[in-house]
Amino acid sequence: MPVYLDHNATTPLDATVLDTMMPFLREQFGNPSSPHRFGRRTRAAIDAAREQVAALVKVHASQVIFTSGGTESNNLAIKGVAAADEPGILAIGATEHPSVIEPARALAVHGWRVKEITVDREGRVHPELFRETIAARPRLVSLMYANNETGVIQDVPTLASAARSQGVVFHTDAVQAAGKLALDFPSSGVHLMSLSAHKINGPQGVGALVVDKAIECRPLLHGGGQERDRRSGTENVAGIVGFGAAASLAIDQMGVRTAHFMELRTRLESALRAIGGVAIFGAGANRLPNTVYFGLRDIDGETLILGLDRKGFACASGSACGSVRHEPSHVLRAMQVESDLAIGAIRVSFGAGNNERDVDDFAAALAMEIQRLRPPSRRRAV
Numbered sequence: 001m002p003v004y005l006d007h008n009a010t011t012p013l014d015a016t017v018l019d020t021m022m023p024f025l026r027e028q029f030g031n032p033s034s035p036h037r038f039g040r041r042t043r044a045a046i047d048a049a050r051e052q053v054a055a056l057v058k059v060h061a062s063q064v065i066f067t068s069g070g071t072e073s074n075n076l077a078i079k080g081v082a083a084a085d086e087p088g089i090l091a092i093g094a095t096e097h098p099s100v101i102e103p104a105r106a107l108a109v110h111g112w113r114v115k116e117i118t119v120d121r122e123g124r125v126h127p128e129l130f131r132e133t134i135a136a137r138p139r140l141v142s143l144m145y146a147n148n149e150t151g152v153i154q155d156v157p158t159l160a161s162a163a164r165s166q167g168v169v170f171h172t173d174a175v176q177a178a179g180k181l182a183l184d185f186p187s188s189g190v191h192l193m194s195l196s197a198h199k200i201n202g203p204q205g206v207g208a209l210v211v212d213k214a215i216e217c218r219p220l221l222h223g224g225g226q227e228r229d230r231r232s233g234t235e236n237v238a239g240i241v242g243f244g245a246a247a248s249l250a251i252d253q254m255g256v257r258t259a260h261f262m263e264l265r266t267r268l269e270s271a272l273r274a275i276g277g278v279a280i281f282g283a284g285a286n287r288l289p290n291t292v293y294f295g296l297r298d299i300d301g302e303t304l305i306l307g308l309d310r311k312g313f314a315c316a317s318g319s320a321c322g323s324v325r326h327e328p329s330h331v332l333r334a335m336q337v338e339s340d341l342a343i344g345a346i347r348v349s350f351g352a353g354n355n356e357r358d359v360d361d362f363a364a365a366l367a368m369e370i371q372r373l374r375p376p377s378r379r380r381a382v
């Protein structure tokens with residue numbers, strides 16, 4: 001059986017989540033906007049799922065806008081807030097996901113200027129430097145909660161409160177953090193938060209943007225006025241129901257999973273240290289318990305993951321969406337990692353189904369692949 005170690009790219013759909021979705025792919029097909037009983041049933045299912053997703057981040061259900069995923073949520077937050085304001089500075093983290101970087105860049109045509117918020121060598125934004133960013137009076141800040149490649153967690157409550165105190169709107173991409181960290185939207189101080197179902201054992205193609213009631217966020221999609229006019233289009237009922245079930249599952253399982261991931265992470269990191277010549281990125285920072293991102297000099301990460309795939313292990317050489325590009329990751333560049341090390345970057349991200357045996361087998365396969373790929377002069381006994 002192949003071993004899947006790429007859960008930051010996507011997670012398998014949980015069997016109980018699928019069971020909850022099935023009626024909405026079969027007999028419960030009504031359009032939620034229809035007033036008859038078919039429509040009322042699917043509307044009620046969406047309402048229930050909205051409560052479940054709201055509970056994941058401790059907000060009122062009316063603050064949840066369902067979208068087609070994290071990418072749309074990030075686009076909606078950035079373009080929707082920008083559309084309600086005069087053009088100005090938009091500050092984004094240097095290690096953001098492309099679904100934040102690209103909409104921010106796209107706003108240049110409307111007169112917006114993008115300012116990058118730098119990170120240190122561990123991938124952290126420093127509150128002192130952040131205060132300088134805020135002093136430049138951006139209209140909007142977008143800073144991710146946890147990074148998809150390194151797993152590095154930002155101190156969002158501290159940073160968001162600095163922004164809030166100066167009247168700056170703060171959006172956070174919490175796609176990787178949700179379900180892995182206990183998130184509390186009201187006390188985190190953020191105004192907008194992006195979520196995605198498929199990172200928490202829910203279905204692909206559904207997500208949410210959580211919005212503070214005081215914030216104006218204009219819609220990207222106009223039409224039938226669904227989601228209280230904030231996101232038109234007939235709802236993806238089965239997907240939304242699955243998202244709700246996955247959110248409830250994540251709440252139930254968070255404690256157990258965190259402890260399990262920490263054990264696996266510690267085990268893998270000590271195996272990597274035993275292999276030698278391996279640098280763990282963001283090792284000095286607070287990181288997601290399920291993520292280990294490491295680099296090897298003189299080895300190409302893409303070649304290595306293909307070799308590992310042949311041995312039955314699926315992991316990533318960088319962010320999933322960027323892994324077709326053969327260049328050092330922008331996240332590692334922002335952390336000032338030398339390019340010969342960044343080229344050899346490998347990301348392992350655990351999920352609920354992984355166990356210690358997976359870690360040991362992966363570490364053994366990795367050691368063999370390194371031995372095979374390293375130039376003879378740099379080989380050592382493993």
Ligand code: PLP
Pocket residue numbers: 008009068069070071072074097099144146147148173175176196197198205206207320321
């Ligand atoms: N933001 C982060 C941090 C991600 O890791 C991803 C997915 O990889 C996204 C946004 C995009 O989410 P989706 O795949 O639901 O569009």
